[in-house]
Amino acid sequence: MSTKEQISALLLKSQSVLILPHIREDGDAAGSSLALALLLKACGKEAIVLYSEPLVPTLQFLPGGMVYTEGMELPAYDLCVAVDCAAPDRIGSRLPLFENAPHSAVIDHHGTNPGYGDVCWVEGSSAATGLMIYDLYIAMNIAISPASADALYTAIFTDTGGFRFSSTDARVLRTAASLLDAGAHHTKIYTEVYERVSPQGYLLTARAMSKTKMYFGGSVAIICLTQEDFIAAGEKTENTDNISSLPRTIDGVELSVLLRESKNGEIHASIRTKARINAAAIALSFGGGGHERAAGFTVKEPMDTVEEKLLAAIEACMH
Ligand SMILES: [Mn+2]
Numbered sequence: 001m002s003t004k005e006q007i008s009a010l011l012l013k014s015q016s017v018l019i020l021p022h023i024r025e026d027g028d029a030a031g032s033s034l035a036l037a038l039l040l041k042a043c044g045k046e047a048i049v050l051y052s053e054p055l056v057p058t059l060q061f062l063p064g065g066m067v068y069t070e071g072m073e074l075p076a077y078d079l080c081v082a083v084d085c086a087a088p089d090r091i092g093s094r095l096p097l098f099e100n101a102p103h104s105a106v107i108d109h110h111g112t113n114p115g116y117g118d119v120c121w122v123e124g125s126s127a128a129t130g131l132m133i134y135d136l137y138i139a140m141n142i143a144i145s146p147a148s149a150d151a152l153y154t155a156i157f158t159d160t161g162g163f164r165f166s167s168t169d170a171r172v173l174r175t176a177a178s179l180l181d182a183g184a185h186h187t188k189i190y191t192e193v194y195e196r197v198s199p200q201g202y203l204l205t206a207r208a209m210s211k212t213k214m215y216f217g218g219s220v221a222i223i224c225l226t227q228e229d230f231i232a233a234g235e236k237t238e239n240t241d242n243i244s245s246l247p248r249t250i251d252g253v254e255l256s257v258l259l260r261e262s263k264n265g266e267i268h269a270s271i272r273t274k275a276r277i278n279a280a281a282i283a284l285s286f287g288g289g290g291h292e293r294a295a296g297f298t299v300k301e302p303m304d305t306v307e308e309k310l311l312a313a314i315e316a317c318m319h
Helices: 006-011 027-042 088-099 127-138 146-159 171-181 187-192 200-211 228-232 279-285 304-316
Strands: 015-023 045-050 078-081 103-106 119-122 213-215 222-224 255-261 267-273 294-299
Touching: 006 103, 006 119, 006 127, 006 146, 015 088, 027 045, 027 078, 027 127, 027 146, 045 200, 078 088, 103 127, 119 187, 119 267, 127 146, 127 171, 146 171, 200 222, 200 228, 222 304, 255 304, 267 304, 279 304
Parallel strands: 015 045, 015 078, 078 103, 103 119, 222 255
Antiparallel strands: 213 222, 255 267, 267 294
């Protein structure tokens, strides 16, 4: 694994940088990537953030970035940076852009990151990749503009669940305070991210809650959302971030899983845990990864099979 110094040296010697946040961009992936692009521009570099798909409505207030389409024309770049991508598959169909770049780098905060790219800077102890980008600004002595502050605040605010997850430490709050000093619009960001839902998303949440199944004496909650549920609710996007943490709030539940069927038939699992059970360990056994309290994996198997295997894996963890 590499260091912050190695990353800043590589950034400084590059002229044109392509930045790739992870697929199904969340606030940390998008905010960290945009803030990195602004840092590079402040250093006189060219930088483009290339999304795998359009940002979800709750993040569309973030300015900048382009959406990748296969075969699109891109300006030449000498460095490609994967941001918040725990493993190469999180780069999705843009992976060739990363693999064929003259130089490649990774900036990530997932402890399960195996290390890939020429330079790979991973801090498993950071609550968000946004904190690492903030540290880069400080280390490289670049002033944080209000736009950078908004991007970084969004990254940190969303990855800590609005400063509620156990990952919220003094560093998170100190950094957030500095970002307010730098002009972050925290009320606007909170309202955009957490105080809005589409009527379809609202219906999908209702369906998800009514489909919650309890196991192991009420200590495990599992929701299976199929394509049928998305169609019935009229929800076109597959954004279920607001649903995955809900069952964990039920009294007695120590572990919850949202199994979501995507249009291509893959099953995506979002695992959330309270104390005792390590979500990342379970996700790893299915080829995924993540953090102790929040992890996930993707497999191409029938929903019932995934649920069965998952219950067996959870049972093994509980003993
Ligand atoms: Mn993150």
